[in-house]
Amino acid sequence: MAKKIGLYFGTFNPIHIGHLIIANHLVEFSDLDEVWFVVTPHNPHKKKKTLLEDHHRLAMVRIALENYPKLHASNVEFDLPQPNYTVNTLAYLEEKYPKNNFGLIMGEDNLKSFHKWKNFDVILDRHSIYVYPRISEGTVETKFDNHEKIKTVNAPIIELSSTFIRKGIKSGKNIKPMLSAEVWQYLDEMNFYK
Structure with a gap:
């Protein structure tokens, strides 16, 4: 039986409760059967000293999702040629899992x-896009208004960012409530972002 899988792309540096709330909402209150967290690899041509190594970010995602059977970590992009584009990842996944239907998950700011x-038109032709609300400036392209492939999901608005968390850790703030307990423990033991 074909599964509907939402792909949630990100660096997840680190994964936080906002990511979990949105993904869990989508899998429970939309037609998605599963959500895969696709961890974006470090671009070798970009120097980002705040970006943890790929395997650490993937480990944190796996730890965070342990108690969520409908949410999964994916390192599919780690082995794809860089720089990679979403359209290539989708083509690869379609070939590898032909029985599944893949959709994209994005905040309305990304829309x-x-x-x-x-190749956004190719993506839109072949895949649904699940859009969750964000507090943001400006308006979304009107060409996407009432588009049959774009599904707006009334998920909670989470204004929490990995950047805010990293800055909080660096300045010695208690950001523990913003992360799952297991992710916090991993970060703390590894002395990340300090």
């Missing part, structure tokens, strides 16, 4: 620039 993505 605003979606028309600039490589």
Whole structure:
């Protein structure tokens, strides 16, 4: 039986409760059967000293999702040629899992620039896009209004970012409630972001 799988792309540096709330909401209150957290690999051509190594970010995602049977960690992009584009990842997944239907999960802030993505029209032709609300400036491209492949999901608005968490850790703030207990323990033991 074909499964509907939502792909939630991100660096997850680190994964936080906002990510979990949105993914869990989508899998429980939309037609998605599962959500896969696709951990974006470090771009070797970009120096980002705040970005943890790929395997650490993947480990944290796996730890965070242990108690959520409908949520899964994916390192599918780690082995794809870099720089990689979402359209390539989707083509690879379609070939590898032909029985599954893959959709994209994105915040409405990302939908605003979606028309600039490589082969966005191909993505939209072949895949649904699940859009969750964000507090943001400006308006979404009107060409996407009432588009049959774009599904707006009334998920909770979470204004929590990995950047905020990293800055909080660096300045010695208690950010423990923003992460799952297991992810916090992993970060703390590894002395990450300090």
